[in-house]
Amino acid sequence: MRFFEIKTSRCRDRKNNEGVRAMLQKWTQNKEENVDVAPMVTMFEKDDTIVLALEMPGADKETLDVNLDGNQMVIRGRTKKEDVGKDYKAIHRERRPVQYERRFEINAPVDREKITARYQQGVLEVTLIKAAAAQPKKIAIQSS
């Protein structure tokens, strides 16, 4: 059993009941509307920190938002509007405007004041620091 528990699911809590029809409509009619995406995450532990690294390529730094409310952490962001200039015509497109959102349930004693987030190379790294009380402590043995 792990002492630290961070839960997340691939599917999104909200907007899931939107339905296929609405989704198809959104895709076919308004191509520039942001599509909801749950970014891929890698979580790892290093010394006294827990790092969540989320793949959010092309995100606009202004829209990135990390919010911890109770034990619910919500990470959001959206991609920049694609602007290639009016000379360019799209021939083939696979990338689309994206609204990133992922929720985590953090059931771990973390130092709430020391959470940091850094965005580089399209990856958002959120670093949580374990609360002092949760860090391993060496206990000296007394001998009489």
Added chain:
Amino acid sequence: MALIPYRRDAGWMDPFAELETLQKQMNQLFDVSLARSPWGDTTLLGGQWAPAVDLYDSPDNILIKADLPGLRKDEIELTIHDNQLILKGEKKKDTRVKEDHYFKSERFYGSFCRTVPLPVEVNADKVDASYQDGVLTVTLPKKEEVKPKQISIDVK
């Protein structure tokens, strides 16, 4: 690199492409075993990952954008060969972490390769590539002879 059969990829603009793929896969369901699947690049057993690519055309240039999150500049390799742009690289695992220290890992790690056929001939010496926020932008200037030219007509 495994050879992957050609699959029509209309991208996200065609919502029915997925259905078509599904139908094809259902038809072939009993022809294959799971270990050797002809659509080896799908997610059933995990497989190859390739970046999503956009292709734009202007009178002077071809512009390519690719989503490549979490790479370093020197981990991406760009080659132009036979009028194709080959995008290769390797996404390495975080060196800071030991294997047993992962809670969860959904991100793709490993090598990838994507070949983009270019619609016209380009000047391979003047290609400009930049990498920002996990997005690779490549500008390929067209060769003079393939650029559209306006021909004025003299009226006599």
